[in-house]
Amino acid sequence: MTTVSAERLAQVFVEVADTMIDEFDLIDFLHMLTDRTSTLVDAAAVGLLLADQRGQLEFLAASDENTKLLELFQVQNSEGPCLDAFRTGTPVVNADLAEAAGRWPRFAPRATAAGFRSVHAFPLRLRSQVIGALNVFGSQPGPSLDDADVPIVQALADIAAIGLLQERAIRRGELLTEQLQGALNSRIVIEQAKGVIAQARGVSVDEAFTLIRDYSRAGNHRISNVARAILTDPAQLSELVNP
Secondary structure, three states, X not given: OOOOOHHHHHHHHHHHHHOOOOXXXXXXXXXXXXXXXXXXXXXXXXXXXXXXXXXXXXXXXXXXXXHHHHHHHHHHOOOOHHHHHHXXXXXXXXXXXXXXXXXXXXXXXXXXXXXXXXXXXXXXXXXXXXXXXXXXXEOXXXXXXOOOHHHHHHHHHHHHHHHHHHHHHHOOOOOHHHHHHHHHHHHHHHHHHXXXXXXXXXXXXXXXXXXXXXXXXXXXXXXXXXXXXXXXXXXXXXXXXXX
């Protein structure tokens, strides 16, 4: 169980709001959301799925690499808490994975094997429109979210939905589905660049992504642009590619 301080909560909401500017980086925004949600409620891990132009959930961000694999497994098997939250538009709260095999026969054993004991899922929604879901994993048995924390995490998910819908679809006059597809395409490039950096620097893929993101922020570049440069012309980024 967690207790979120008012000061920390205010900091997170301000940081989320600050990303909703003219040139905000969608991939960085989603990763920031998973990171901050994880630290805010002391979660073991957090993952985020968004719907593509067909209404199918796709992995977009996670607080670590292991969670990414679990989220991909959830999507590939069309089963799990994020799917439930997305389909119903209501959160899944404090689900005990040890007792969830009947509900999610493939996902629950996989999540337990990954070291998780509880899971929550919150729809990214604006009124009746649901565009994705946020997964929050706990490593301890029993309820890992306090009753007061549930509306806080849902509020973060709702803010993310509002930011995506308004900033990219409404204010700029772009179709949300096209923007999400662009993000999915960028993720593929970023995954490839993470592998290049991980191999070149002898670090994990999580550490490789941190290096790419830090470099992008320091130079005020989009993560996707830096990732493409790593793949197409690594000599330009020798300080990042070479140890």
